[in-house]
Amino acid sequence: MAATAAQVTSIARRLTAERGLSGFTVEEVCEQVGISRRTFFNYFASKDDAVLGIPAREDDDTLKTRFLAGGDPASTGLSPTLLDDLAELAVQRWDRSDITAESIREVLTAFEREPRLFTRIIEKFQRDEQSDVELVEHREGLASGDLRAAAAVQLIRALTGAAAREFLTLTNTDTFAEVLARRLAAAREILAPNPDLERKS
Missing domain, CATH: 1.10.10.60 (Homeodomain-like)
Structure with a gap:
């Protein structure tokens, strides 16, 4: 199929x-x-x-159920594995998408002929992002509109986009999961508390 x-x-x-x-x-x-x-x-x-x-x-229910199982809505804090689990969700979706450099070229050529399709796909990305934000809110027991849910989803989506571009280069030999994991690790270093900055403040 x-x-x-x-x-x-x-x-x-x-x-x-x-x-x-x-x-x-x-x-x-x-x-x-x-x-x-x-x-x-x-x-x-x-x-x-x-x-x-x-x-x-879109048969995404199994992946979403697995993601939801990693959280505890009754907990007072965010799940320590939230970003990792979001990244894993992104990897699983990527593996099922069968995206290749050739398929990217095909869709870009179609966009050139029919620009309205680009608007359509952007709208879909926005709907998918909101759906994931609500998924995080549900898993973490957060109120609707809690910016932490949106920030987590937007961070992983940004890293996923960059990882996709790297993965599809001719020189890449790593799996998509490995490429994304490297970028997430780099983001963690930037976001981690900096003791030197804390001492200066």
């Missing part, structure tokens, strides 16, 4: 780059992949979603 979905997305991106979204039909994509229209809509809710690789049903 994952291979078929990836093929649908690749063909939809190529056709978008060549003709624009209005220049081809769902039926044409189905014919090239060798699936029915009904099967297409089992994978993607629309032609736009196929180009962006947004599945009709």
Whole structure:
């Protein structure tokens, strides 16, 4: 199923780059992949979603349940493993996404032909970020709007983006988890209390 979905997305991106979204039909994509229209809509809710690789049903529940199990909402402090668990969640999502340098080039070419798709994916990123913030609030027993939840999610998302760019370079030989772990370790050093600064204050 994952291979078929990836093929649908690749063909939809190529056709978008060549003709624009209005220049081809769902039926044409189905014919090239060798699936029915009904099967297409089992994978993607629309032609736009196929180009962006947004599945009709995002099966993220297992990963979220595992993440939630790492916290204790009744605790008075934040979980000591919060950032590590958020990073692990990011790694698991990355491993399931099958993102490659080629797929990035394909979607960027589609964006050039159809700029509105870029706006659509930014909106999705914002929704996903808010969903993760609420996930952290639930896990940690924080009130809605607690900036610590947003800060944790935004930090890991920023590190994940940088790790993705490094991972996809031709010279990289490390796993995505290793690349992200290095960046998280560097962030911890910056965020850790500095005794010298405390003595000066």
